[in-house]
Amino acid sequence: MIEPSGEDPVEYDSEHVVLLSDWTDDNPQTVYNNLKMQGDYYNYIQPTLPDNVTQIRKNGLSDTLADKSMWNSMRMSSMDLADLSAATLIYLMNGAAPGSNWTGRFKKGERVRLRFINGSSNTFYDVRIPGLPLTVVQSDGVNVHPVTVDEFRFGPGETYDVVVSPRDEAYTIFAQSMDRTGFASGTLALREGLTAPVPAIDPIQPLTMEDMMDQWITAVWRVCQT
Secondary structure (H helix, E strand, O other), X not given: OOXXXXXXXXXXXXXXXXXXXXXXXXXXXXXXXXXXXOOOOOOOOOOOHHHHHHHHHHHOHHHHHHHHHHHHHOOOOOOOOOOOXXXXXXXXXXXXXXXXXXXXXXXXXXXXXXEEEEOOXXXXXXXXXXXXOEEEEXXXXXXXXXXXXXXXXXXXXXEEEEEEOOOOOEEEEEEEEOOOOOEEEEEEEOOOOOOOOOOOOOXXXXXXXXXXXXXXXXXXXXXXXX
């Protein structure tokens, strides 16, 4: 870890690095070949007839057909949330699967800094700690004006530092994949062996045209920064 040359503007009593990653037990070449053959090979989340009926009831037939025509013209899908899914991936927190219960310890009354790193090959994670607000103090190594959120999303190679003030004995650190096929989790606790309830995975949120534009702008911005 690289320490700042001057005084750290963030006040905290203890810290933990939380490295999120993903892993496949399949042969990587096989995974690559499958994706070359079919880009959505591992994407089992596809629109069904009930989904189409629901969309028609909500938006009307003409708007629904126009929306599908637009996606088809781009040869894309609103369910294209990830190239790889839990069909081949295991989601890890500091190298531990959810059942292994990685635990970051804290003392009562401490302000804890959690340094989240997305070290995955593919996965966008939505991160939250149920019952505990997250104050974001740093993004990609750059100090930011503190902002308190319930959840944040980040992709491979990104980092977020948050400060939390736990009051209960244990909290679940919950990081679900953007495509909602799996999650990584661990525990922030006063001592080893404690656990907190693990929330259910949230419903899938299909992409919109605004989402695609945001992703395109973000990609261009990142290229311009290199």
